[in-house]
Amino acid sequence: MDHSNTLKLPLHRRLADEFRRWPVTLKVGAVILLTIVLAGVFAPWLVPYYPYSQDLNNTLQPPSLAHPFGTDNFGRDLLTRVLWGIRIDLPFGFLTTYVPMIYGVVLGSLAGYAGGFFDSVLMRVLDVVVAFPFLVLIIVIVAILGPGIFNIYLSIFLTAWTMYARLARAEMLVERNKDYILAARNLGYGPGRIVFRHALPNVMNSSIVFSMSDFVLNIMLVSGLSFLGLGVTPPTPEWGAMIAEGRDFIFEAWWISTLPGLALVITGTALCLIGDGLAQRLGERRHALI
Amino acid sequence: MNLITYIVSRLLQMIPVVIGVSLVAFLAIHLVPGDPVQLMMHGRATPETLQAAHAKLGLDQSLLIQYWHFITNAATGSLGTSIIQNADVGKIVGERLLPTVLLLVTSAVFAILIALPLSIIAARRSDQAADHAIRLVGIIGFAMPPFWVGIILMLFFGIYLDWFPISGYGRSFGDRMYHLVLPSLTVALFLAPILIQSLRAAILDVMTAEYITVARAKGLGPWRILIKHALRNALMPVTTILAVNIGWLLSGAVVVEYLFSFPGLGSLLVRAVGQRDYPVIQGLSLVFAILVLVVNLLADLSYMLIDRRVLKA
Numbered sequence: 001m002d003h004s005n006t007l008k009l010p011l012h013r014r015l016a017d018e019f020r021r022w023p024v025t026l027k028v029g030a031v032i033l034l035t036i037v038l039a040g041v042f043a044p045w046l047v048p049y050y051p052y053s054q055d056l057n058n059t060l061q062p063p064s065l066a067h068p069f070g071t072d073n074f075g076r077d078l079l080t081r082v083l084w085g086i087r088i089d090l091p092f093g094f095l096t097t098y099v100p101m102i103y104g105v106v107l108g109s110l111a112g113y114a115g116g117f118f119d120s121v122l123m124r125v126l127d128v129v130v131a132f133p134f135l136v137l138i139i140v141i142v143a144i145l146g147p148g149i150f151n152i153y154l155s156i157f158l159t160a161w162t163m164y165a166r167l168a169r170a171e172m173l174v175e176r177n178k179d180y181i182l183a184a185r186n187l188g189y190g191p192g193r194i195v196f197r198h199a200l201p202n203v204m205n206s207s208i209v210f211s212m213s214d215f216v217l218n219i220m221l222v223s224g225l226s227f228l229g230l231g232v233t234p235p236t237p238e239w240g241a242m243i244a245e246g247r248d249f250i251f252e253a254w255w256i257s258t259l260p261g262l263a264l265v266i267t268g269t270a271l272c273l274i275g276d277g278l279a280q281r282l283g284e285r286r287h288a289l290i
Numbered sequence: 291m292n293l294i295t296y297i298v299s300r301l302l303q304m305i306p307v308v309i310g311v312s313l314v315a316f317l318a319i320h321l322v323p324g325d326p327v328q329l330m331m332h333g334r335a336t337p338e339t340l341q342a343a344h345a346k347l348g349l350d351q352s353l354l355i356q357y358w359h360f361i362t363n364a365a366t367g368s369l370g371t372s373i374i375q376n377a378d379v380g381k382i383v384g385e386r387l388l389p390t391v392l393l394l395v396t397s398a399v400f401a402i403l404i405a406l407p408l409s410i411i412a413a414r415r416s417d418q419a420a421d422h423a424i425r426l427v428g429i430i431g432f433a434m435p436p437f438w439v440g441i442i443l444m445l446f447f448g449i450y451l452d453w454f455p456i457s458g459y460g461r462s463f464g465d466r467m468y469h470l471v472l473p474s475l476t477v478a479l480f481l482a483p484i485l486i487q488s489l490r491a492a493i494l495d496v497m498t499a500e501y502i503t504v505a506r507a508k509g510l511g512p513w514r515i516l517i518k519h520a521l522r523n524a525l526m527p528v529t530t531i532l533a534v535n536i537g538w539l540l541s542g543a544v545v546v547e548y549l550f551s552f553p554g555l556g557s558l559l560v561r562a563v564g565q566r567d568y569p570v571i572q573g574l575s576l577v578f579a580i581l582v583l584v585v586n587l588l589a590d591l592s593y594m595l596i597d598r599r600v601l602k603a
Contacts, residue, residue, distance in 0.1 A: 128310030131579040135541035140575045143563040144321050220435045224545050227437045228560050243438060254445055261438030268433025
């Protein structure tokens with residue numbers, strides 16, 4: 001493998017090179033996600049309304065030019081609330097995906113590399129966590145700790161690392177018998193250095209691909225909890241909470257529930273497309289390396 | 291390894307998990323910050339009623355004895371008493387078990403009915419337009435939260451077309467099936483994308499086998515090979531795929547039951563959490579986990595009966 005040539009290229013050339021290799025799903029997904037992120041960041045300047053301000057003369061208005069997504073039972077502009085919802089759901093999904101991923105991958109790869117007692121204990125803990133349906137476990141923990149966004153974070157941090165630990169461990173079991181690990185061991189490197197410096201970059205790929213689906217699931221989780229009345233409370237413009245509020249007006253105002261859900265679906269689709277593309281891209285790279 | 295030793299060793303493997311699961315469920319009531327009884331009664335309990343409730347729940351005994359009572363009682367189907375509903379938790383949960391199991395079964399059937407034709411087409415036309423289109427549909431389907439899909443189905447089939455009831459659970463069997471259509475379709479749409487992906491991979495995998503090449507060499511048509519030869523073997527992992535995703539299926543069922551006011555375990559859980567009915571939450575978490583473990587066990591055993599090669603490994 002000849003790295004010297006690519007390293008000499010200026011950064012923008014290398015980035016352009018990388019971008020050209022992206023599968024179309026990755027490109028499309030990234031563009032949609034970037035648009036959503038920008039819409040969330042600039043939400044206050046994009047719409048003339050405020051997500052909490054009520055207009056009781058204009059309640060339950062169907063979608064129109066003044067209110068493209070209509071208004072809800074308090075006359076709040078739904079498009080505004082959906083855009084502000086990005087600022088709640090996206091950061092939540094990001095944190096609940098990538099924080100557990102860090103220690104999940106570390107724990108899993110250490111267990112896979114070391115084996116023995118630590119590995120068996122970790123696997124038993126995993127078996128127990130996985131025995132509960134994910135949503136049930138989260139609901140029970142939230143019931144124990146009490147409602148509130150902080151406790152939802154805590155309950156997810158307690159449970160969500162398990163999938164990453166599993167994936168990283170499985171990959172590490174394959175990886176640890178490869179020649180480069182043997183070489184590193186023969187050079188006298190300690191297990192810490194071998195795992196973190198040498199093996200970790202190679203056991204990360206499946207976790208990175210999975211993290212995109214996990215991101216979607218976690219956004220669904222917070223909106224699902226809010227929908228059940230166990231998560232974010234009204235009047236916060238969270239998508240799931242908005243869908244729940246709209247449920248009471250399903251007969252006269254279909255847009256209150258369906259349009260915030262559409263935002264969720266578009267965000268989820270973008271993330272899944274990125275995951276699909278990443279799997280293709282990383283798979284290709286992995287083949288090139290072996 | 292013969293059949294009996296396989297089953298016994300499989301059951302022995304479950305013991306540490308069952309202990310861990312029961313420990314988690316047991317601790318559900320003890321990890322509550324503050325006094326769970328006080329919380330259940332919204333802080334209005336007098337010292338006397340508090341003491342009586344503690345005695346009734348056994349909270350005045352040592353943790354180890356309480357845990358022992360918990361597992362021995364659970365083994366006989368008794369899960370404690372709900373102070374709020376003043377009823378046996380085992381009975382409350384038991385009444386709700388059948389509707390949820392029924393919902394799971396009908397959802398799995400719907401999901402297979404949706405996923406099978408699509409995955410056959412995707413595998414048959416792999417890397418062609420149809421395959422890509424089905425993958426895209428799968429991705430969008432995966433990104434649709436079940437409670438939202440449920441609302442859309444309610445709006446369209448329940449309110450606009452007025453074909454199916456949008457809440458509750460009927461009295462007679464036929465009526466129940468009628469009430470189950472929309473909830474199970476919602477759960478099925480939640481499960482189908484994963485099923486399509488795994489089934490497509492399984493079919494493609496089988497298509498590389500030598501006996502398929504033989505069938506092709508005999509001059510059989512591609513559809514005939516697929517339906518009569520490949521599908522039988524590709525379908526074997528379906529039980530495994532369904533079992534692996536049972537937790538997923540149940541998570542979807544919780545939200546969907548709540549949405550459709552369906553009297554199952556999931557809607558009971560949501561209500562119990564809202565009422566802070568800790569004994570019910572405790573019993574339910576145990577039942578949910580046991581349900582997952584049993585389904586996985588059954589799937590493993592049925593797989594072993596279909597494919598005896600598992601015994602040799």
